[in-house]
Amino acid sequence: MCPTPSHRWTLSAPLAALALMLLTWAAPAASAQLQITDAATGVPLSEAVVEIYAPSSAGATRAAAGGYQVVQRHATFIPHVLLIPVGAEVSFPNRDTTRHQVYSFSPAHPFSLDLYLQETPPPERFDHAGVVVLGCNIHDAMEAFIVVSDAPYRTLTGDDGRAVFDLPPGQHRLRVWHPRLEDTHLEWWEGEIVADQSREVALTLAASLPPVPAPSALQQRFQRALEQTQAN
Amino acid sequence: MSFRRRLLLIMLAVMAVAQLVAAIATLGTIHRDVMQKGGRELEVGLGVMRQLLDERGKQLRDSVGILTSDFGFKSAIASQDQGTLASVLANHGERVGADMVLLAAPDGTIVASSHHAPGTPMPFPRLWRQVRQAGEATGVVLQDQRPYQFVMLPVRAPNLIGWVGMGFLLDTPLADEMARLTRLQVSFLVSGAEQTSGAPGDALDDAAGDISGGMKGYVAGALAQVPPTAVSALRADLARGEYLHHSGVDSRLDALVLASPLMISKSASDTGRGQVYAVVEHPRADLLAVFQALGWRLAAIFAVTLALTALVAAFSARSMSRP
Numbered sequence: 280m281c282p283t284p285s286h287r288w289t290l291s292a293p294l295a296a297l298a299l300m301l302l303t304w305a306a307p308a309a310s311a312q313l314q315i316t317d318a319a320t321g322v323p324l325s326e327a328v329v330e331i332y333a334p335s336s337a338g339a340t341r342a343a344a345g346g347y348q349v350v351q352r353h354a355t356f357i358p359h360v361l362l363i364p365v366g367a368e369v370s371f372p373n374r375d376t377t378r379h380q381v382y383s384f385s386p387a388h389p390f391s392l393d394l395y396l397q398e399t400p401p402p403e404r405f406d407h408a409g410v411v412v413l414g415c416n417i418h419d420a421m422e423a424f425i426v427v428s429d430a431p432y433r434t435l436t437g438d439d440g441r442a443v444f445d446l447p448p449g450q451h452r453l454r455v456w457h458p459r460l461e462d463t464h465l466e467w468w469e470g471e472i473v474a475d476q477s478r479e480v481a482l483t484l485a486a487s488l489p490p491v492p493a494p495s496a497l498q499q500r501f502q503r504a505l506e507q508t509q510a511n
Numbered sequence: 512m513s514f515r516r517r518l519l520l521i522m523l524a525v526m527a528v529a530q531l532v533a534a535i536a537t538l539g540t541i542h543r544d545v546m547q548k549g550g551r552e553l554e555v556g557l558g559v560m561r562q563l564l565d566e567r568g569k570q571l572r573d574s575v576g577i578l579t580s581d582f583g584f585k586s587a588i589a590s591q592d593q594g595t596l597a598s599v600l601a602n603h604g605e606r607v608g609a610d611m612v613l614l615a616a617p618d619g620t621i622v623a624s625s626h627h628a629p630g631t632p633m634p635f636p637r638l639w640r641q642v643r644q645a646g647e648a649t650g651v652v653l654q655d656q657r658p659y660q661f662v663m664l665p666v667r668a669p670n671l672i673g674w675v676g677m678g679f680l681l682d683t684p685l686a687d688e689m690a691r692l693t694r695l696q697v698s699f700l701v702s703g704a705e706q707t708s709g710a711p712g713d714a715l716d717d718a719a720g721d722i723s724g725g726m727k728g729y730v731a732g733a734l735a736q737v738p739p740t741a742v743s744a745l746r747a748d749l750a751r752g753e754y755l756h757h758s759g760v761d762s763r764l765d766a767l768v769l770a771s772p773l774m775i776s777k778s779a780s781d782t783g784r785g786q787v788y789a790v791v792e793h794p795r796a797d798l799l800a801v802f803q804a805l806g807w808r809l810a811a812i813f814a815v816t817l818a819l820t821a822l823v824a825a826f827s828a829r830s831m832s833r834p
Contacts, residue, residue, distance in 0.1 A: 382582075384589035384668045391586075414669035416582040422669040462671035463617045488646045488665055 311476050313442040315455060318481035323440025324457055326360045327482070330430035331444055331472060332452040338445025339431045340364075345402075348372060349413065349423055351379045354498075356413055356423030360458060362435045365427055368402035376505070379418070385411045385465065387427055410456065412464050424458060446474040459484040515829060522824040523817065530816060534809050542802055546767065549798045550758035553769040556693040556791045561771065563689055564789070567679075568649040568660055574607040575662045575677050585668045588614065588675075596623040604677060611659055611678030617671050626654055635676075637775070638663060642674065651773040651787050652678065657729050658701055658773070658787040681773075681787065686732025696766070696792040698732035699773075702746045703785040734790060737764060749788055758793075766792040 315327040342364035350357045352374045363369060371381050373396055382391040387409025392400045394417070405411065408429040415421040426435075434442045453472040458464060460482060468482055578584055587599035596614060600623055604612035613624035619633035633639045634654070641648035642663050652661045659678030666673045681699040690697040734742055741763040745754075749770055753759060758769040773787040 382586075382668075384586065384672060385670070389589070412668070412670040414667075416585075419580060419667075419669070462665070464670040487643070488667070488671060 311444045311446050311472055311474055312478075313444075313453075313472070314477075314479040315436050315440040315442065315457070316479060316481050318483045321481075323436075323438065324482060325436055325438045325440060326458055327436040327440065327442075328360065328362055328426045328428070328456040329434050329436065329442040330428055330454040330456075330467075331432035331446065332430050332454075333432055333446050333449070333474075335431040336445075336447045338447075340433050342367065347402075349381075349425070351375055351381075351415070351421070354379075354415075354418050354421055356415075356421055358423070360424045360426065360435060362426045362428060362433060363405060365408050365429045366404065366406055367427070368404045369425060370399055370402040372399045373397065376509075379421075380416045381413055382416055383411045383413050385409065387411050388425075410465050424464065426456060430454070446472075448474045450474075453480075455480050455482065457482055457484065459486040461485045462488050515825075519821065519824045523821055526820045527817060530813050534813060537809065538802070538806060541805060542799075545798055545802050546760075549767045549793045550769070553695065553758045553767060553791050553793055556695040556697075557769050557771055557789065559693050560689050560697060560789055560791065563692065564660065564773070567685075568662070571607070571660065571677070571679055572647070572649050572662045572664070575609075575664055575675065578603045578607060579664050579666050579675050585666060585672070588666050588673055589668060593623065593629070600625070600675075607677065608679070609677035610680040611654060611661075611676075613676045614666075615674040615676065617673060619674070622673060635661065638676075650775060651681070653701065653774070653785050653787060654678065656701055656785065658699055681731060683731045683735060690733065693791065696733035696794070698730060698734035698790045698792075700734060700742070700746065700749070700770075700788045700790050701729035701785055702749055702788060732790075733792060745790070749786075754790075760795065761792075764792060765796070766794045767798060768792050 311331070313329055315324045315329065316322060317324055345368050347361060347363050347367055347369040349361055349369060349371050350373075351371065354375065354377070361369065371392060373379050378394040378396050380392060380394045383389055387407045388403070388405050388411045390403055392403075405425065405427040408427050411425040411427060413421075413423040413425065432444045432446065434444070436442055450471055450473050453470045455468040455470070456466075457468075460466060460468065462485075464486075468480065470480065472478060581603070584599060584603055587595050590596070600612045600614055604625070611624075611626050613627060614622045615633055616622050619639055621627045621629055621631045621633070623629055627634055635652045638648045638650050638652055638661060641650065646665060648661075648663045650661055652659050658681040660681060661676060661678045663674055663676040665671050666675055686697045686699055728742070728746065730742055734745070741761075744763050745761060745768070748754060748761070754761075754768045754770045755772070758767050760766070761768045768790065769792075770788045770790045773789055
């Protein structure tokens with residue numbers, strides 16, 4: 280499963296290294312373009328995580344050391360999908376008037392933060408790569424994902440479903456994850472990519488469980504009642 | 512023989528024949544009507560029973576749903592520790608009064624179960640197909656030749672971490688409750704499940720096996736009181752497809768019978784696994800009580816009219832025979 284991070288240049292002859300460097304300089308536009316779509320409809324997919332296990336070079340994804348946040352607002356985790364490097368810390372500030380709990384039973388990082396309001400608990404540090412599915416035990420509809428990645432090249436797609444990388448030459452291992460790929464949310468689509476290739480990845484979205492409905496009529500009534508008592 | 516006597520006899524004979532023909536026609540029509548009404552009552556009763564079972568299924572689904580959304584339950588499931596799993600399944604199964612509880616991995620492999628070994632594949636293929644399509648399922652399954660109403664729901668944390676299934680035996684108390692509501696005799700009958708040697712639907716084999724083995728197949732409700740031979744004869748009839756579309760009289764049970772299979776979508780691979788029937792009966796004695804009372808009344812009317820006719824005929828014959 281895991282890539283070999285020690286897979287580095289092993290060329291000993293300096294001349295060969297120089298020649299290779301020249302070659303890569305000569306073709307700097309070796310950018311790989313990926314288009315992630317839904318296989319059923321052909322629609323571009325946002326919130327897809329693309330990982331490429333290529334030897335780290337100038338174009339590798341630079342990671343912010345910290346400052347990652349998953350905010351709780353209107354009984355929703357924001358963002359829905361957060362991509363972080365291994366070892367990053369994430370805090371979970373609550374911007375709602377109700378308390379929230381945060382838990383995950385995912386093998387990569389099982390944890391649980393007891394119900395809290397304004398006093399944000401200390402950030403969680405994610406030391407293992409994998410998908411961490413977040414939930415709140417008093418709001419079944421709340422769901423979010425932290426994808427902890429150890430891939431040198433990684434990105435989260437936007438609405439256009441596109442991902443662009445500056446890769447070192449050669450063929451590399453490619454992984455794609457999407458929240459609707461399947462129901463356990465822990466599996467990846469696996470493939471390969473060549474440095475200057477433009478390819479489309481059509482994902483079969485097999486997640487069949489119906490989403491937990493957003494705030495129900497009952498919850499909305501409680502919300503209104505709460506707001507009224509606060510106004511008085 | 513005098514003219515008077517002859518006239519009297521002829522009039523009486525004509526009268527009697529007319530009365531008898533009328534009585535036979537009336538009784539025949541009424542018998543047919545009584546049986547038809549009985550059949551309709553059975554149809555309505557069976558419909559109500561199926562509806563009640565559906566409602567019970569929904570109710571069980573909701574109860575099990577509340578259990579599977581329980582955070583303590585989810586965290587115990589996520590622990591993946593066999594001892595904890597078994598005890599939480601037993602504890603939560605007890606809360607809803609389940610007779611069978613199982614936990615399966617997202618791919619359907621049994622993780623822990625009251626009736627199955629861990630690591631075995633999902634035992635209920637029909638239900639599992641339904642689960643894969645709809646995300647949950649409720650239906651009737653057979654386990655160890657006993658019928659269970661079974662609910663299978665996902666455990667979400669909030670991603671899918673497993674499937675919980677709970678089974679509720681279709682037993683005599685349930686049959687009795689439905690009997691009270693439908694005012695019919697209600698039973699649950701398992702048929703064809705004990706055949707391990709294959710030969711699905713082999714009625715003779717089935718019946719023979721039952722007679723030699725005594726109370727072999729599962730029966731709950733009114734039919735549990737009936738001699739096993741009558742039950743196995745009914746099994747054989749059901750295997751031939753009788754009583755499933757139209758009610759019919761079973762002479763051994765001396766009742767009007769209608770049945771309905773409770774396990775859905777019988778595909779070729781499933782036929783060897785047996786079937787669960789809901790059986791409703793209307794005892795013939797009850798049905799024909801009205802008919803018999805009417806028969807007696809008709810006989811009384813017949814006698815009275817005959818006597819009256821005789822009187823009138825005698826008088827009129829006397830007046831007629833006079834010059």
